[in-house]
Amino acid sequence: MVRLVDDVLRDHFDQPAGIAAPSVTINDPAVGTGTYILETLRRIASTVKADQGEGAVGPAVDAAIDRLTAFEMQLGPFAVAQLRIHAELLELMGDVPHRPMPMYVADTLANPWHDSGYAPQIVAAIAEQRKLANELKRKRRINVVLGNPPYKEKAKGRGGWVEDVTVEAGQAPVMKDLAGPTTAILEDWMPPKDWGVGAHAKHLRNLYIYFWRWATWKVFNQDPKANTGVVCFITVAGFLNGPGFQKMRDWLRRTADHIWVINCSPEGHQPEVPTRIFQGVQQPVCIVMVSRSRPKKEDEPARVRYVALPEGKREAKFAALADLTIDQTQWQDCPTDWRAPFLPASTGAWMTYPALDELFAYNGSGTMPGRTWVIAPDAETLVRRWESLLRARPGEKEDLFQPHLRNGKPGDKHTNKVVRNGLAGYPDNPTPIAAETGSCLPPAAYAFRSFDRQWIIPDSRVINQPNPELWATQSDSQMYLTGFTQTKPTNGPAVTLAALIPDLHHYKGSFGGRVFPLWRDRDATIANLPSTLLAVLTSRLAIPVAAEDVPAYIAAVAANPAYTSRFQEDLAQPGLRIPLTADTRLWTQAVELGRRIIWLHTFGERCVDKAAGRPAKPPRLPDASGPRIPKDGAIPADADNMPDEMTYDTGSKLLHVGKGRIENVPPEVWNYEVSGKRVLTQWFSYRKKDRAKPPMGDKRPPSKLNEIQPPGWLAEYTTELLNVIHVLGLLVKAEPQQAALLDAIIAGPTITRAELEAAGALECPPKWKKSMRADAPSLFDDDDGSGGDDADG
Numbered sequence: 001m002v003r004l005v006d007d008v009l010r011d012h013f014d015q016p017a018g019i020a021a022p023s024v025t026i027n028d029p030a031v032g033t034g035t036y037i038l039e040t041l042r043r044i045a046s047t048v049k050a051d052q053g054e055g056a057v058g059p060a061v062d063a064a065i066d067r068l069t070a071f072e073m074q075l076g077p078f079a080v081a082q083l084r085i086h087a088e089l090l091e092l093m094g095d096v097p098h099r100p101m102p103m104y105v106a107d108t109l110a111n112p113w114h115d116s117g118y119a120p121q122i123v124a125a126i127a128e129q130r131k132l133a134n135e136l137k138r139k140r141r142i143n144v145v146l147g148n149p150p151y152k153e154k155a156k157g158r159g160g161w162v163e164d165v166t167v168e169a170g171q172a173p174v175m176k177d178l179a180g181p182t183t184a185i186l187e188d189w190m191p192p193k194d195w196g197v198g199a200h201a202k203h204l205r206n207l208y209i210y211f212w213r214w215a216t217w218k219v220f221n222q223d224p225k226a227n228t229g230v231v232c233f234i235t236v237a238g239f240l241n242g243p244g245f246q247k248m249r250d251w252l253r254r255t256a257d258h259i260w261v262i263n264c265s266p267e268g269h270q271p272e273v274p275t276r277i278f279q280g281v282q283q284p285v286c287i288v289m290v291s292r293s294r295p296k297k298e299d300e301p302a303r304v305r306y307v308a309l310p311e312g313k314r315e316a317k318f319a320a321l322a323d324l325t326i327d328q329t330q331w332q333d334c335p336t337d338w339r340a341p342f343l344p345a346s347t348g349a350w351m352t353y354p355a356l357d358e359l360f361a362y363n364g365s366g367t368m369p370g371r372t373w374v375i376a377p378d379a380e381t382l383v384r385r386w387e388s389l390l391r392a393r394p395g396e397k398e399d400l401f402q403p404h405l406r407n408g409k410p411g412d413k414h415t416n417k418v419v420r421n422g423l424a425g426y427p428d429n430p431t432p433i434a435a436e437t438g439s440c441l442p443p444a445a446y447a448f449r450s451f452d453r454q455w456i457i458p459d460s461r462v463i464n465q466p467n468p469e470l471w472a473t474q475s476d477s478q479m480y481l482t483g484f485t486q487t488k489p490t491n492g493p494a495v496t497l498a499a500l501i502p503d504l505h506h507y508k509g510s511f512g513g514r515v516f517p518l519w520r521d522r523d524a525t526i527a528n529l530p531s532t533l534l535a536v537l538t539s540r541l542a543i544p545v546a547a548e549d550v551p552a553y554i555a556a557v558a559a560n561p562a563y564t565s566r567f568q569e570d571l572a573q574p575g576l577r578i579p580l581t582a583d584t585r586l587w588t589q590a591v592e593l594g595r596r597i598i599w600l601h602t603f604g605e606r607c608v609d610k611a612a613g614r615p616a617k618p619p620r621l622p623d624a625s626g627p628r629i630p631k632d633g634a635i636p637a638d639a640d641n642m643p644d645e646m647t648y649d650t651g652s653k654l655l656h657v658g659k660g661r662i663e664n665v666p667p668e669v670w671n672y673e674v675s676g677k678r679v680l681t682q683w684f685s686y687r688k689k690d691r692a693k694p695p696m697g698d699k700r701p702p703s704k705l706n707e708i709q710p711p712g713w714l715a716e717y718t719t720e721l722l723n724v725i726h727v728l729g730l731l732v733k734a735e736p737q738q739a740a741l742l743d744a745i746i747a748g749p750t751i752t753r754a755e756l757e758a759a760g761a762l763e764c765p766p767k768w769k770k771s772m773r774a775d776a777p778s779l780f781d782d783d784d785g786s787g788g789d790d791a792d793g
Contacts, residue, residue: 002039004260004289005146005232006047007326012258012293013228020047020060024067025140027218028147029108029211031070034081036147037101038088040068045092058093065089069140070103071133078105106133109160109210113138142218143229149211151236151283156202159210162186162217185217186210189248195339196770200244208235209248220255220292230291234277237265237286241341241574242486250338252290256302260326261334261342262287263308263572264317268490268675269511274313284487288342304334306344308572343573349746350570353577354753354762356495356516356558357485359550361528361768362469363514366482366502367446369456370413370464371402373705375503377687378714379443379455385705386440386457394434401433402703404464419461424472424522426458433461447480447498449509450674451724452683453603469772470501473517477524479598479606481516481551482507483558484675488571492674493559495576497551499602508675509682518551520772528772529764536761540751541584552594552607553587554578559597560731562739564675566746579742580756582749590741597734600727618723619730627655627725628663629718635660637712644689646681655725657684658713662725668732669725683724687717 006018015021019040028036041061048060072078081103089097105126112134152158163186189204191197203209212233219229239245240261252259264277265284277285290302307330309317332344345351357363369375376382389400403414413419415434422428426441443455460466470480480502483495496507507513520526527534527547537545557563557578570577581587595607599614608616620626629635635643635657643658648670655665672679685691691709692702756762767773 001146001232001234001287001289002036002043004287004324004326005144005230006043008230008258008289008291008293009144011326012291017047017051018043019144020044020064022063022067024144025142026068026144026146027142027215028070029145029215030147030149031072031081031103032077032148034070034084037068037070037081037085037103041085041088041092058095061089061092062097065097065099065101068101069136069142070101071106071108072103073105073107075105078103102132102136104133104136105129107160108137108214109158109162110134111161114161137218141223141226143226144232145215145219146230146232148234150207151281152207154202154205155207155210156205158207159186159205162210162213163205185221186213188251189213189245191244191247195246197243197246200242203238203242203244204248206238208233209239209245211235212239212248216252216255216290228292228294230289232287232289234264234285234287236281237263237284239342240286240288241343246339249340249342253301253304253336253338254298255296256290256292257294257296257300258291259302259304259342260287260289260291260331261304261306262321262324263306266308266311266572268487270676272676275311275317277314277317279314301336301338304336304342305331306334306342306572307331341573346570346573348570349579349750350567350577352750352752352754353579354756356483356554356576356578357514358753358756358762359529359533359554359578360516361530361764362520362770362772363485363516364469365465365467365512366480366504366506366515367456367463367467367470368465368504369462370404371462371703373400373402373703373708374457374459374462375446375448375454376443376709377454377720378710378716381708381710382443382455382457383440385708388705388708389433390436397434400703400705401462413461413464417461421460421468423458423460423463423466423468424474426460429459429461445500447500447502447506448686449503449505449677449682450482450493450496450498450507451601451679451727452686453500453720454686467515470515470517473519473522473772474501475519475522475524477519478522479518479551479602480506481518481554482513483516483576484508484511484574485514485576486574487511488568488574489564489576489675490568491564491676492561492672494564495554495558496674497555497559497598497601497606499605509677516551517772518547520768528768530762531764532759533756533761536756536759537580537751540582540755541587543584543588548595548607549591552591552598553580554594555597555601556590556594556738557742557745559594559601560735560738560742562735562742566742579745580751581745582751583745586741586745586748590745593734593737593741597731597738600730600734603723603727619726621726621729625664625729627665627722627729629722630661630663633661633663635713635718637715639712642689642712643684646684646688655680657721662722665725666729666732669728672728672732679728680724683721687713 009015009018009021009024015024026040031037044064045057045061048057072081085101106129163184186204191201215231219231220227239248263286265271267275269284270282273279309320334340334342335345373385389397392400398415401415416432418430418432420428420430440457441459444458446454446456448454480498481495482498482502484507498506502515504512517528520528529547529550534545534547558576581590596614599607600619604616604618608614636659641659643660645658647656650667653663653665655662655670670680
């Protein structure tokens with residue numbers, strides 16, 4: 001990163017000495033243990049040595065001390081940084097520096113115009129540090145900011161002056177020497193209401209975004225007469241394409257003239273640990289360098305260029321970074337649209353295909369339970385957990401319930417919360433959980449993960465965000481397609497399907513995803529499709545096209561590994577696109593094949609047609625090739641022998657489940673994955689003896705209700721495991737046919753997005769895109785605040 005900034009200064013700022021130039025002032029706003037400052041000092045030394053000789057290094061480094069600045073809130077890392085930098089200065093200068101480097105223990109995001117006021121003697125040194133830091137933040141010209149700022153989701157209220165400049169009563173509003181902004185600078189990145197992405201703007205409330213806004217203000221905004229420079233950060237990558245960051249991208253394109261994006265996590269969300277740049281960070285990570293080197297025309301967007309590091313081990317990524325320069329040919333240009341993602345524009349036929357979300361009127365989040373104890377692989381466990389919750393003493397009940405915390409206090413749902421409306425199909429119950437004495441509602445079957453059906457307590461009082469629209473439209477005809485829209489699938493099917501109400505993380509088990517229901521009403525009379533799509537397809541293909549044909553066609557085309565593999569490069573800019581054949585014969589083949597795929601994904605509950613070999617029961621492989629439990633291979637049901645490990649032997653095709661075993665399991669079934677998640681091992685992880693999960697969210701231990709589990713392996717687990725193996729085996733057998741069909745569709749004529757748009761086939765009432773409430777408003781009275789589609793994070 002230091003080297004790339006140095007290159008930009010040389011090539012774009014007429015600074016032959018780069019970072020070593022006396023006019024370059026640098027700040028690391030979260031210095032930690034000093035890594036960036038150390039590398040900057042070494043870069044200056046190497047530049048001077050190469051140009052002027054070794055004897056010039058000491059004086060040059062000594063002169064650079066004043067223009068390298070840094071802030072750090074934590075005393076421990078700050079002390080380490082001071083020691084490391086002092087040692088480096090001794091090494092480079094050959095002498096003790098005559099003055100300290102301007103590094104301060106201070107909060108970068110604190111308001112620099114607020115008077116520090118009186119400070120007790122015991123903290124006088126810290127107060128003096130803050131005072132000096134504020135003076136630097138107010139007065140000092142900084143033209144390079146680089147570093148690795150902290151990351152913290154749901155950080156509303158922690159952005160200091162960046163997100164709120166409200167002046168407290170009796171407090172001096174600004175220092176007299178220089179006036180600062182009177183509105184929060186984060187407001188510049190808040191999307192306008194008419195952009196329709198307000199629900200996603202909450203993702204701007206993250207510490208790393210606050211640091212991005214502070215750095216860009218400091219370099220580009222603070223002094224209109226000196227608004228050129230560089231900001232280079234390594235952060236999580238959500239802002240590259242997230243809908244809530246559209247105004248941020250728009251602002252950066254209007255402010256900068258060049259932006260370089262390095263995708264350090266091409267594997268996507270939660271990559272394998274050995275592939276991560278930072279091994280403890282599960283989120284995708286990127287390096288972004290934003291440069292403004294000349295007077296900027298308001299109507300000329302910055303040139304945004306992108307490169308992805310190679311997939312695989314982190315050592316290969318470091319090697320690629322070592323060779324990367326800003327003028328290499330592998331950089332790809334990104335779109336110039338103001339709000340477009342900082343990702344490469346797709347080219348060729350891909351961009352002529354309609355997007356998946358254009359083929360449906362509404363898509364939203366799945367159910368977000370917010371607590372794990374309300375879900376289990378068997379229904380009886382949920383009843384036992386409910387009874388244990390109600391028996392708990394008042395002081396314990398809230399801990400067992402485990403409300404989310406907001407600023408240290410229970411947030412959305414808690415035991416005293418009054419929730420007036422039950423979920424559709426279930427009774428209203430305004431009694432708060434704290435006063436509840438009644439029985440648990442009968443648990444509902446639930447699409448927890450792809451090919452993993454579990455159970456949930458269908459009580460609106462215990463589910464944080466149930467998305468009532470899904471429950472109100474659930475029926476024996478409803479089906480749901482789930483997949484990513486804001487990140488790319490990596491392998492396996494790009495979409496999966498379910499007959500049951502899906503979880504927020506149904507598709508993969510992480511990072512959300514979107515749910516596309518087929519019907520907008522419980523009676524399955526109003527299709528969740530653009531108003532005239534079926535009519536246009538019927539006219540274009542010269543055959544009747546029914547609502548059920550659309551998800552069937554998509555299942556044939558996209559619910560298979562061939563799609564994900566073929567379009568992997570195009571998917572660098574997330575968002576699935578569906579090639580729609582204009583060949584009536586291929587359309588008919590795809591729909592018929594897709595019905596079988598849906599029948600498999602839904603375990604024989606949808607697209608039933610006995611005459612076509614799709615009976616209304618769990619699918620089965622032929623007897624000769626189906627899985628079987630041998631006479632001596634039963635999975636032990638007793639607690640002492642409950643399985644805690646599942647392994648596979650390729651040679652014998654044996655699946656070992658603890659001391660039990662299942663014969664005739666093909667390797668392709670064992671290895672079947674959905675975007676990096678192996679289906680069988682993920683399924684087993686929720687049913688094995690040790691089901692402990694690492695703490696999530698606010699890092700509190702999970703509720704003790706999770707410890708209530710069956711005393712041993714249940715017979716229904718064995719039945720469902722065999723069901724899953726049969727389904728995956730049949731899907732594997734269908735993959736060659738799906739791949740061949742996809743090849744034929746792509747090779748032939750397609751119905752383009754432009755054609756559909758010109759015919760009005762992608763239009764629908766504006767309210768339909770946001771909600772399914774427009775069709776049956778009486779079903780969606782959720783004034784209790786349980787919410788609908790607000791579970792995007």
